[in-house]
Amino acid sequence: MISHFLKLEWKQFFRSASFGKSVALKIVMGFFALWMLLGFLSISVGGYFILKEEFPDKDPFIVVNNFLIFLLISDLIMRYILQKIPVMDIKPMLILSIKKKKLVNYILTKSIFSFFNFGALILYIPFSIVLISKGYNLVGVLGWLFFMLMLTLCINFINFLINKNNIALGVLVVFLAVVWLSYQYQFLDITVYFGKAFYAVYNYPILSIIALLSVTIFYYLNFKQLSNALYLDGAIKLKEEEVNSADLSFIDKFGDVAPFIKNDIRLIWRNKRTKMVFFMSFFFLLFGLVFFTVKTYRDSEIWQLYGCIFLTGGFAMNYGQFVPAWDSEHYRMLMTQNFSYRKFLESKWFLMVVMTVVLFILSTPYIYFGLDKYLLIVAGFFFNIGFTPLVMLYMGAFNKKRIDLGASGFGNTQGTSAAQFIVMLPVLVFPIIIYAIVNYFVGFNAAIIAIAAVGIISILLRNSIMNFIEKKYQQKKYSTLHGFKQSE
Template sequence: MTVRFLKLEWKQFFRSASFGKGIALKIIMAFLALYFIVSFLAIGVGGYYILKKEFPESDPLQLVNGYLLYAVLGDLIFRYLMQKLPVMNIKPLLMLPIKRSKLVHYILAKSSFSFFNFLGLFFYIPFAIVLIKEGYDVAGVLGWLFTIILMIQAVNFLNFLINKNNIALGAIVVILVSLIGLQKFGIYDVSAFGGQVFDAVYANPMFSLIGVAILAILYNLNYKQLRNLVYLDEAVSQKVEEATSADLSFADKLGDVAPFIKNDMRLIWRNKRTKTVFLMSFLFLFYGLIFFTQKSLNEVPAMLMFASLFITGGFALNYGQFIPAWDSAHYKMLMSQSFKYRKFLESKWILMVVMTSFLYLLSFPYLYFGLDIFLMITAGAIFNIGFNSLFLLYAGSFNRKRIDLNKSGFGNTQGTSATQFLIIIPLMLLPMLLFWVFDKFVGGNSGYIVVAAIGVIGLLCKKYALNFIEKKYIKNKYVMINAFGKEA
């Protein structure tokens, strides 16, 4: 039966109407996946020797074990935002004499072979092989590796249990941030505590059986939950939910753009893909921790500017690049209304600016890394507000791909075209290049000043820029109506 399911999905993939349309994008995504695989392999093979060189007095395995607790929580947050249950098209199969239990077991088994589950193994398996080569106990290493595999699968099934529960996501984020804070400020050695758990598994591989029990419990909980949903009447019935409306009267103070901003706020919070973009923008706040804590990167200031742009620009970059495709489902109706196109565009600009400003306020803790780093973040925020927000609006006039807002964000290339890849050049490379040139050849604070100055100039020219952008949208109005009217 499993072989038959696989054949059906294989045929569905190649016979899909969208298969040929996005073939170039699929190739790009494949190369991107290959890049991550090669990177993880390289770190897995060389990680032991790098840690041994940097920390000669410490055991590399214990160092890795100390950070596995953070890795589990981070992986869970990433999966919550990105991963979706690989539910195949089971509606036609529900009418056939196939046991629901087989369908459910197939769906859950398929989720175990997700790319998310394999990516980490390209680090852990080579790392384990190097450990054995360096004389570590074979049974202990294999028990440790087996526990890691069980842990990855457990996170996979735990994600499906808490998925769509915003309270659970908030709790996990708070726990992760709290643990990092306790470790960073020396209040409690979280790494030592987490490391002891995995060190014990290495010392006594039989402890890995605890992981088997945890995985079995999570699998069983998922099975029961999913089996209760696999009914024909559940599949064909239309899900009806009572729409709840938050009080957005505060936006009325913005004047003519208020109705558009209210609609955008409702659209963001009520749809899966836009909500994912919104929540992910807060995760980009922690992007700087990857760069600012690396001594080697401090010697390449341009890379620090790259991180600084992402810290405050997470929302603008991810939301702005798909304007106005977010409104593609009702774009035809929207364009039949009597309003100034300028107000529609200005509302998008205000939304990006407000979110960028809010993220900038949340970035104040980066003062811990020094005034130079915070000045870089400030310059990046001004650049995002003054230049990137307007450039993203302009780039949106070339969008021609419809977006289904109810679909998950990860692995969903719907709405993506060459435009999204081309706009990265001026958005990211321009400020990095300007900063590098002035920082290297002029020195002082000239790099920050030039990047920030571009943003200030953009703000001063906002009126003229929006007039130009408005004309571009009006010129392409009917082309976009026709494009968005087609099924993706």
């Protein structure tokens, strides 16, 4: 039966209507996955020697065990964001003479072979080989390795239990922040206690059985949960929700563009994928903590500028790269209405600009890291408020892949094409090139002014540029309509 399921999925993959269209995207994602695995391998093989050099008076294995809690919590958060239960087209199967437990067992077994779990193999196995070559106890290392691999599977099944539970995600993020703060400021350092627990598995390999028992328990809990949900009229049916309309009358003061702004706000708040883009914009505010504190980046102004572009431009980039595909489900209806195309585009521009201003205000506390760091944020802000929205709108004219607004926003590549990768290049690369050249020949302050000037000039030329963009959308109107009719 398992082999039959695999054959069906194989046929589904190659017979999909979107296979030919998205083959380039699959190749790009494949290269990205390979690049990540090579990164895991380099960390795994070289981690021991790097830690030995950085902490010459400490055992690298003990240091790794102390930091494992960060890796495990981050892994669970990333799975929550990106990993989905590998459910095939299960609905047609439920009317066939196939035992439900076989379907559930197949789904859960398939999840074991996910990219995340394979990444754990690349991360832990070479590191264990290095430990054995350095004279660590063979049985202890193998027990520790088995424990970590089983713990990875536990995280795999825990993710399916808590998936789509925003409270669980909030608890994980808060817990990760508490652990990091306790380590950073040495106030009741929690990492030491977790490190001792992981190291105890090395000293007493029999403790690895605990992880195996935990995997069994979480597998059973997932089995029960999925078994109770797999009904034709159960969890797999479309969920209907009553929509509560908010009072957006204050937007009326913006004139003719107000109705479009209202529609965009409702679209963002009422749909999963757009709502996720909105909340992820605030997540990008944390980039400053990475680029201003991590040793690898804090001494490089190029990397810091790269982080500052994301800091205030998170919403403009993530929302703007899918314009006008956000409206793909009702785009044909829109094109039959007697309205100004310019107003439709200006509503998108307005949202990107307003959110950029909001993110800039929220980034004010980063002035704590120094005026030079904050000036990079200011330069990124002016660039993102002027240049970025216009580039995103222009590239949107070439976007012809529809988006299912009700689908999950995490790990969802539906509606993604090569245009989404190309549009990021001018926004991320252009300011870096400007900074590198001007800073080399003139200096830091001149480079900051040059980047900000690009944004200011873009604002001053907005009307002319928007006229050009509007004509491009009108030229591409019918090809866009045809593209949005196609299903993924």
